[in-house]
Amino acid sequence: MSRNPHKNQNMRVYRPGMIQVGYYNNTTTVSKSNDRPAATKLESRKHNLKPIMIFIFLLAAASAFLYLKGIGKTATYLSTSATKYSSVSITAITQQTPCSTNTDSQHIYVILSKQQLWACQYNNVAYTSAVVTGYVGNPADVTPTGTYKIYTKETKVTLTGSDGVTNWSDPVNYWMPFLFNQYGAYGIHDAPWRTPGQFGHISTNSTNASHGCIECPTATAKWIYAWAQVGTLVTIEKT
DSSP: OOOOTTTSOBBBOOOOTTOOOOOSSSSOEEEEEEEEHHHHHHHHHHHHHHHHHHHHHHHHHHHHHHHHHHHHHHHHHHHHHHHHHHHHHHHHOOOOOGGGGSSSSSSEEEEOOOOOOOOTTTTTTEEEEEOOBBOSSGGGSSSSOOEEEOOOOOOEEEEEOOOOOOOEEEEEEEEEEEETTTTTEEEEEETTOOOGEEEEEEESSSTTSBBSSSSEHHHHHHHHHOOOOTTOOOEEEEO
8 A cells, every 4th residue: 555645645555456546634535536637637647547457567577577488498408308309419429340349459350241340449440441351253262261369470471372273472561370270471561552442332242252262452551560569369240
């Protein structure tokens, strides 16, 4: 309730949510509005509108508050969703490699279907490279699958052999054999006679594939020669 500080003057009663219908002073009781002078009635009407305006203002303010609160919730949701989908996207593009499950300090993996080599330090990829592997049309030229160990390392050697179809004599800079069987020695070496675009792009069904060895670009063979120790594991898988 609001009071006029001046005595002996008309005072009005204001109550939120109610419309004023009369006036009073310190000596009279509330009278009907139609007993007041015209000027007073007009003034009363103006004041009677104030509670309505206050009510409308409060209603608008409350609506605005709820609206903004809703926007805040939506923004929080969108932010959370963005983080969620961002996390999913990162997980989705994380590439699995043979190194992902490796537990050895040094392990070389070759996947024949991918024509790719990975040098692994535990579950980290230390080096990867495209390669050329053996021709599957001749048993002597098939790159053997399984797990082996590099049993020696040599440089500047000439690889000679025969697969029953052709004979060869190929000088290489780096030679790291891991298997010797009835067909001869199989190892990792460079292939200076190949162009860079051939590595990773020669099918094992092609007679232009290797004689069973894992042929690498010279830079790859040099890196592996310096990195791998005698006894390093070499695992060859089809897929």
